[in-house]
Amino acid sequence: RKEVEQDPGPFNVPEGATVAFNCTYSNSASQSFFWYRQDCRKEPKLLMSVYSSGNEDGRFTAQLNRASQYISLLIRDSKLSDSATYLCVVNVAGNNRKLIWGLGTSLAVNP
Amino acid sequence: NAGVTQTPKFQVLKTGQSMTLQCAQDMNHNSMYWYRQDPGMGLRLIYYSASEGTTDKGEVPNGYNVSRLNKREFSLRLESAAPSQTSVYFCASSEAGNYGYTFGSGTRLTVV
Numbered sequence: 001r002k003e004v005e006q007d008p009g010p011f012n013v014p015e016g017a018t019v020a021f022n023c024t025y026s027n028s029a030s031q032s033f034f035w036y037r038q039d040c041r042k043e044p045k046l047l048m049s050v051y052s053s054g055n056e057d058g059r060f061t062a063q064l065n066r067a068s069q070y071i072s073l074l075i076r077d078s079k080l081s082d083s084a085t086y087l088c089v090v091n092v093a094g095n096n097r098k099l100i101w102g103l104g105t106s107l108a109v110n111p
Numbered sequence: 112n113a114g115v116t117q118t119p120k121f122q123v124l125k126t127g128q129s130m131t132l133q134c135a136q137d138m139n140h141n142s143m144y145w146y147r148q149d150p151g152m153g154l155r156l157i158y159y160s161a162s163e164g165t166t167d168k169g170e171v172p173n174g175y176n177v178s179r180l181n182k183r184e185f186s187l188r189l190e191s192a193a194p195s196q197t198s199v200y201f202c203a204s205s206e207a208g209n210y211g212y213t214f215g216s217g218t219r220l221t222v223v
Contacts, residue, residue, distance in 0.1 A: 034211050043201055044154070046211035087154075097142050097161055097205070098169070099212070101154040 003027065003100045006088050010106040017078045021105045023088030024070045032091035033064055035073050037084040038104065044087055047073075078109045113137050117202050117215035124192040124222045132187040132218050134202030142205045143185035144169075144212065145177060147198040154201070160185055192222040 006023045013019050025033075033050035048055065050062040050071050061074040071090075075082055088102035115136045124130055136143065145157040146169075156169030160179040174196060176188045185204075189196060199219050203212040 036211070043214035043216050044212075045214070049211060097144075097159060098156060103151070103153045 004088055004090050004102040006086075006102040006105045008103060008105060010108055012108045012110060013078055014110055015078055015080060017109075018074065018076050019078060019107065020075075021073045021086055021088075021107075022070055023072070023102055023105075024068075025088075025090045025100075026069070027090070027093045028066070028069060029093035030090045031093070032099075033062075033071050034089040034099075035060075035062055035071075036087040036089055038087055039084050047086070075107075078107075080109050080111060083107055083109045115202055115204055115213050115215035117200075117218055119218060120216065121219050122221070124189075124220065126193060126222060128192050129188065129190050130192065130220075131189075132200055132202070132220075133184070134186065134215055135184045136202075136204040136213070137183065138204060138206075138213065139182070140204035140206050140213075141182070143179065144203045144205075145175070145185070145187045146201045146203065147171065147196075148201060148217075149198050157187065157200075192220075194222045196220065197222045 003026045035047040036044040037047045038044040050064050054063040059076045063072045085104040085106050087104045092098040118133045141162045144159040146154045148154050155171045158177040160166045163182045178186050201217050202215040205212045
């Protein structure tokens with residue numbers, strides 16, 4: 001099993017749709033979880049950290065399920081500008097400075 | 112508000128040539144990182160520096176060396192470039208703890 005797994009997609013959704021991505025991780029001792037977005041040929045940018053109680057930032061909601069070892073990202077009211085690759089990121093257990101990156105889920109929001 | 116600055120943005124090398132990728136951050140972060148990103152492989156850590164004066168190997172350190180010149184600067188050197196080192200290289204920095212990384216805009220390196 002890969003350490004961090006994501007459905008590569010692509011997810012094609014119309015503007016205004018709600019879309020959800022899941023990501024599973026293998027090490028139950030991991031403590032830090034993030035979602036990044038990466039536009040084509042650009043650097044990854046932090047979208048949001050994921051906290052145990054779940055957290056929301058505008059149209060984006062992140063949730064963590066430790067028992068099942070997965071994190072999710074929900075995007076409501078999708079915009080054209082949300083089109084990007086979304087990277088799931090988990091820390092190496094015991095080392096907050098070393099992260100394991102998923103390969104990403106591609107999202108295309110269509111007019 | 113530069114964040115993380117990487118140079119150069121593009122580079123073509125011949126096999127066996129050497130080069131240094133430069134990275135500087137102005138956010139007073141303690142930790143800095145060098146990653147490479149290849150299709151189908153995702154981001155892989157080459158080296159990192161937890162704080163000024165320390166460096167550690169990441170997942171794929173072979174063929175690379177690093178220098179943490181001071182708190183702001185962290186350089187990556189390819190001593191003898193190989194075609195397998197063709198990739199996009201990203202520098203990043205972070206504060207300690209559960210904080211995300213800030214990335215530079217990347218260096219697209221081709222080794223022919």
